[in-house]
Amino acid sequence: MRAAVMREFRGDLSIEEIEIDEPRADEVLIRTVASGICHTDLTYWGGRHPHPLPMILGHEGCGIVEAVGKGVTNVAVGDAVVTCMTSFCGHCDHCVTGNLVLCESPERDRAPNAKPKITARGEKLHPYGRLGSFAEKMLVYKNSCVRIRSDVPLDKASVVGCGVLTGVGAVINTAKVQPGQSVAVLGCGGVGLSAINGAVIAGAGRIIAIDSQPQKLELARAFGATDTVDASMGNAAEQVTQMTHGGVDVAFEAVGTALTAQSAFAMIRRGGAMVLVGMLPPDENVSFPGKEFVYGKKVIGSMLGSNRFPHDIPQLIDFYVQGKLKLDELVSQRVRLEDVNEALQQVGKGGVARSVVVFD
Ligand SMILES: [Zn+2]
Ligand SMILES: [Zn+2]
Structure with missing residues (x-):
C-alpha cells in the first residue's frame, strides 16, 4: 500500500x-x-x-x-x-x-x-x-x-x-455556551468556522467572526456569523468591546498565537471566558493583565474540543444530515x-x- x-x-x-x-x-x-x-x-x-x-x-x-x-x-x-x-x-x-x-x-x-x-x-x-x-x-x-x-x-x-470536533466541541463541551450568549471567534479557518457553526447550534446570540482575510469573513457569514471584524483594520478587541458594549461572554482563539490569545482575552466581558482552541508553539508563552482576573474572567484550555468522540462524532454526523452542520x-x-x-x-x-x- x-x-x-x-x-x-x-x-x-x-x-x-x-x-x-x-x-x-x-x-x-x-x-x-x-x-x-x-x-x-x-x-x-x-x-x-x-x-x-x-x-x-x-x-x-x-x-x-x-x-x-x-x-x-x-x-x-x-x-x-x-x-x-x-x-x-x-x-x-x-x-x-x-x-x-x-x-x-x-x-x-x-x-x-x-x-x-x-x-x-x-x-x-x-x-x-x-x-x-x-x-x-x-x-x-x-x-x-x-x-x-x-x-x-x-x-x-x-x-x-478533528477540525469540526475541535471547533464545535470548544463551544458545546468546553465553554458550554448557553442560548443567547455572545461569542467571538478569532480565526476563520476550518476550526474557527466550525466554532461559528457550533455557536449557531448552541443558540448563541451575537456571533462575531474575526479574521484579516475578507474571503474568510465572507465564509464566516455563510456559517452563521452575525457580525464580522476585519482584524487588519485596527484593534479587533476594541472594536468588539464597542460593538457589544463591554465585551462578549466567550471568545474563542482559533489561530494559535500569543497575540491573538491576548486579543481574545481583551474582548471578553466581566465574568467572561477566553477559550484557547488554537495550538501555541511549545516555546511560546502568553501573558494576560493580572488585574482582569479580579473580574472573574477565565482562560480555558481546550484539547480537541474536550471531546467524547464516540458520542460526539455520530451526533455531529446527525447534525450534518439534519442540515445543521455545514460540511459541504x-x-x-x-x-x-x-x-x-x-x-x-x-x-x-x-x-x-x-x-x-x-x-x-
Ligand atoms: Zn487536526
Ligand atoms: Zn484512559
Missing part, C-alpha cells in the same frame, strides 16, 4: 510503498477513503513541535474497517468509521471521570519492543496521532475510531474527526494523495476552508 511519508521536516512528503501489519488484539485495520488536511499537519510538517521521523501525517481519517483484532467489539468489518487523535483506554482516572481527551494510557500503543505497525523496507514509520491518514490504510487502536451511519459521504465525514461548505477541495504536498501548503491560505485527500 502507498503512503505519503515525511522523512525530514519541511521537506516534500514522498509517496512510497509501505508495509502494514495485521491487527493484533484491540487493533483495527482501516482502508482509508478520505483524509482531511488540517492545520496541525502543516504545523508538524514545519518541525517546531518535536516528533520522531519518518512519520506519516494526516489525522482526519475516515474509511472502512477491513479487519479487527481480538477483543474489538466497538466496530466490525465493513463498518464506516471516523478516526480521532484523542484515543482513550476507557478505564484510567481521566477516562472514568469523563475526560477522555486527557488519557495517557500506554495501552493505546504497541509495546516499544513489539513489531512496528507500519514499516518502509524494514524501517519503522511513525503515524501522527496514532493514525497517519495520508496512507491507503491505517492500523489503529480500537478507541481511535468510531462507527458512523453508512448514508453519509465519507469525504465530508472525515473532517469531523467546509470541504472546498478534493485532491489525490500525489497532490498532498501542494494541498498542504495551501492550508491557511485564503479561499480554501478544507482540502480532503480522497483515495480509490
Whole structure:
C-alpha cells in the first residue's frame, strides 16, 4: 500500500510503498477513503513541535474497517468509521471521570519492543496521532475510531474527526455556551468556522467572526456569523468591546498565537471566558493583565474540543444530515494523495476552508 511519508521536516512528503501489519488484539485495520488536511499537519510538517521521523501525517481519517483484532467489539468489518487523535483506554482516572481527551494510557500503543505497525523496507514509520491518514490504510487502536451511519459521504465525514470536533466541541463541551450568549471567534479557518457553526447550534446570540482575510469573513457569514471584524483594520478587541458594549461572554482563539490569545482575552466581558482552541508553539508563552482576573474572567484550555468522540462524532454526523452542520461548505477541495504536498501548503491560505485527500 502507498503512503505519503515525511522523512525530514519541511521537506516534500514522498509517496512510497509501505508495509502494514495485521491487527493484533484491540487493533483495527482501516482502508482509508478520505483524509482531511488540517492545520496541525502543516504545523508538524514545519518541525517546531518535536516528533520522531519518518512519520506519516494526516489525522482526519475516515474509511472502512477491513479487519479487527481480538477483543474489538466497538466496530466490525465493513463498518464506516471516523478516526480521532484523542484515543482513550476507557478505564484510567481521566477516562472514568469523563475526560477522555486527557488519557495517557500506554495501552493505546504497541509495546516499544513489539513489531512496528507500519514499516518502509524494514524501517519503522511513525503515524501522527496514532493514525497517519495520508496512507491507503491505517492500523489503529480500537478507541481511535468510531462507527458512523453508512448514508453519509465519507469525504465530508472525515473532517469531523478533528477540525469540526475541535471547533464545535470548544463551544458545546468546553465553554458550554448557553442560548443567547455572545461569542467571538478569532480565526476563520476550518476550526474557527466550525466554532461559528457550533455557536449557531448552541443558540448563541451575537456571533462575531474575526479574521484579516475578507474571503474568510465572507465564509464566516455563510456559517452563521452575525457580525464580522476585519482584524487588519485596527484593534479587533476594541472594536468588539464597542460593538457589544463591554465585551462578549466567550471568545474563542482559533489561530494559535500569543497575540491573538491576548486579543481574545481583551474582548471578553466581566465574568467572561477566553477559550484557547488554537495550538501555541511549545516555546511560546502568553501573558494576560493580572488585574482582569479580579473580574472573574477565565482562560480555558481546550484539547480537541474536550471531546467524547464516540458520542460526539455520530451526533455531529446527525447534525450534518439534519442540515445543521455545514460540511459541504467546509470541504472546498478534493485532491489525490500525489497532490498532498501542494494541498498542504495551501492550508491557511485564503479561499480554501478544507482540502480532503480522497483515495480509490
Ligand atoms: Zn487536526
Ligand atoms: Zn484512559
